[in-house]
Amino acid sequence: MNYKVITISREFGSGGRTIGRKVAQELNIPCYDSELIQKIATESGFSPEYIQEASEYSPSGFLSAAFSNRAFGPSNEDYLWNLQYKVIQDLASQGPCVIVGRCADFILKDTTECLKVFVHASLKFRSKRILEVYGQREQSIEQRIKDKDKRRSAYHRFYTNMKWGHAQNYDICLDSGRLGINCCVQTIIHLYNNNEQPQ
Template sequence: MNKIITISRQYGSGGREIGQKLAKHYDIPFYDNEIITRAAKESGFAEETFARAEDKATNSLLYSLAMGINVYGNQDFGFSGLSLDDRIFLAQSDVIRKVAEEGPCIIVGRCADYVLKEREDVVNLFIKAAMSFRIERAVSEYDIEENKAADVILKNDKRRGNYYNYHVGEKWTDLNNYDLVVRSDLSGIDNAVKCICTYLGE
């Protein structure tokens, strides 16, 4: 398998686990929080700064303009007043491009599909699932109280959507932006992996 796979996923859909299983199957690197660790090391920013960036992202037009950002996703690299969050995004994007240059890998989240959009060897996946399935996983995998799980899921989805919309200028949930969309609640995690492998031509 000579592809770079990016995975966008709804919270609780099992997208990260699917990515890990794919990486193990193909024996290629898996990047999630590893992107943050490497970006922090190379940029000099603290890891906590990267972790907070997604929480602080906004899809506000006025905020975007105030930060000197083109809301269609094109950063003005010559603009000296870039916000800390935008500099963090650029540092993170640089690492994503570097790991892609190093060879086949799995990259979860962080707008990797957008960052690598000019490459022809990238397959962009979106993993989604019904709320009931996601609640069950949130409770079993993340130890979230069942009566709070739905709110946690919606909050995390909103943050991911805002982060993507802010930096990319498109809707995170627009399935036309992805090569393959998988319903993990219908297939199950392992069958989702098999489905993706089949799609990749195995």
């Protein structure tokens, strides 16, 4: 029995989004990344920009505010988390696909037909790639990396109580800097096509 869904979790700048899209293209299956934000926006009525900030890219003050707001009942962020949970499960139930980020590895953890991937790379590799893809900004590249990874880790831990990037939470962890983007793509495709589920 082959894997049905591939989830891609990734460090900022490691190329995880690119890897996910290339995998989906070669397997001829859908890839959900920014599309998830749009689907959640359509169902919630919130703007895509707000959803992006309140989820994986939450601002530094969001988590502490979320903790305090919970004393008064579920927050907007809690509502969006529950909606995100539902949207990802619905998409996974529709057929083979690749889902990038959004804690999909946790949301689908009880799905037997799910290949959970974590993509990481050295600071040097990520810094070079971010400069090439996003260009220079006022904030240093190194600080941008630290801020993005910190937010992703904090958000993931807040809603899943799991350690983001911890190898035991994934089926495979790939160093895109050492292996290269294309090698990561082909490794994932090989695992997807040749997996045999235990009896």
